[in-house]
Amino acid sequence: MAAGADAIIAEREGELTREQMIPLLQEIQAAEGFLSAEAMITVADALETPVSRVYGVATFYNQFRFAPVGEHVIEVCRGTACHVKQSLALAQHLERRLHLRDDGNSADGRYTVVRVACLGACSIAPVIKLDGAFYGHLTTEKLDALLDELEADGDAAKPDAFPSAARAPEEQRDEAA
């Protein structure tokens, strides 16, 4: 199952110490996209450490994910400006519409929703980032339209469909600054 983990560990055979647990987990996540139970068991085994400890360390850090990333990644900005502009409503709307689990993944595995502190695009708050593209001045209605579009298309998001909302990230960052 955890082929990436096996390869990464095999590469370092004989030179593994417990201190390398976090770098190992990072490398496995980079290769596999997330930390599977099998990967953590493999790490525990290689480091001769109980699985509970590897799991404990992994769950301590926000950087580690425990499920594969969905086809579409939505980052909902929960920074101060977006918060004032009701971004919580957007986040909750996504939870309901996409049937998100605790870990932010939709039950069908298509979407991953992450709440982030600030996307640096405060001037177009409330803002989300969908598959790398920014969409600003959102309302729940606009968000629905965006998701309807995405689902109808079955394709990657097309910022062009929302000319008023979408701009290149660099441009937005300049504006915010």
Add this chain to the structure above:
Amino acid sequence: MKISINGKKVEAKQGETVLQVAKRSGVDVPHLCSLDWAPSPAASCRLCVVEADGSSRLLTSCTLEAADGLAVQTHTPRVLKARRAIMELLVASHPQDCLSCVRGGHCELSTLAADLGVRKARYVGAVKHHPVDISSPALWRDPDKCVLCGRCVTVCHDVQGVGAIDFTGRGFKTRVAPGFSPGLNVSECVFCGQCARVCPTGAIVERDQVDDVVAALADPDAVVVAQVAPAVPATLMEGHSKSEGVRVMLERLAAALKRVGFDAVFDTGFAADLTIVEEASELLDRVRNGGVLPMFTSCSPAWVNYVETHRPDLIPHLSTCKSPQQMAGALIREIYPKRTDLDGRRLVVVSVMPCTAKKFEAQDLDGVDHVLTTRELDHLWGRFGVDFGTCTEQAPPDPPFAETTGAGRLFAGSGGVMEAAVRTAHLLVAGSELEGDPKVAEARGREGVRRFTVTAGEAELNLAVVNGLGRLTETLDELLDPQTSLHFVEVMSCPGGCVGGGGQPYDTDVQAVKERLERLYEVDRRSRTRRAHENAGVQALYEDLLGRPLSEASHRLLHRTYTDRRPHSVQV
């Protein structure tokens, strides 16, 4: 080296912490996270803070190393104020359900809060809502009650070497859980219960079976009998005068159990003697007929669980003998209905054990219906209004499982099974008894691993005693190495043996366990019969029912098989 504690000069050893020195000199500094027998305190509870000369800040005495001339103050107004505030914060998110908590009346946290003068909830924190884990037949967890002191984690990893549970998550969401947070039943837990013994709250407790027992006692269609493990009377003596021996305590316990409605009370020590005769015969059979060696004991159920869940490759090394609890359970069911007219009523067998893993074992094998730990006895007395401390009435255990030799009583302590086995194996191998005092000094002691050789006639038996699962991992390869050519290895899961078991009174002190061991040695020394095979009841049993050791009847009643129970998180 001398340090000053509250103005009084105290001798300190190199490497000792101020907390340890204070304790030794009779100054009680409150603490939750640090444990005497575990390395490296987490210094996470902060309750042990003291004022030290030369430091403007309060320092945790569990990490403050004693240095010559160091002067500390342990109970100044500043320290007391800080400790109370720390405790108030610790309990701010703790459930306020003390009235219905299983630890009610026996709670270290509430005692400590009272001692520190917490009289009102100044801080009211958010409430946790973690699911309760009742998945295992031995230990139940309620993470909402946990104050994250980490004792259980320390014990599970550093003392027992099992590592089934650890802190998971972060911040307010932190909780103690098995890896991937499933129930304990599918984790690497072996149910030794050492976590429950040291938990200061009701976050990890034994599965409470007092109500089951009370219901059985009230059932007119049930005949309820008890069997009592040798460690239990040796523990109940605490707080009683020394002149009352273990035997007296057992008889008082039997009388009290009968008072609350038990129809008969048996001594599990009888089955310990029987175990030895079977186990020594099995060992000899393996040695003579090229069986798998070394043979490991199988009387400690957490050790059996360890083999089944962590090292199923060792199953052929485990003795096929059931533990004394299960031998007794099987024999009671076989024999008691023949001796006593049950009049159509069902037979309920309750065992009183120092152990939480026995609850798992009783569910796994036939014979025993309910298991009460030494701690649960208190709750049983509570239900029936029995003040056990003042009960002086005595009743001898009931035949046919009434008699126990000194060897059987030694079972309750680390090295005891080995010592008892040597006494019987000597006869089987050499054809003659051990000469003089049958004490086997090499088997006794508190070291983690004790290896020695016994000469019986012309044969040499290479033996090892492992005191606590934590010492096993480091030594297992060596024990299994054909070069070591070991014949027999005793493993007891809990440090000190059953007297330090996970079902024993809440405790973080090693002294009590040491004293219990001394009591076992004493009762052995005073016993009329000190060799398991001298037990007249055991001899009669072989004559009437079993024939001889390892016979077909004994295989049916006294032996068992094992299962590979590896959880998916264990690879071999």
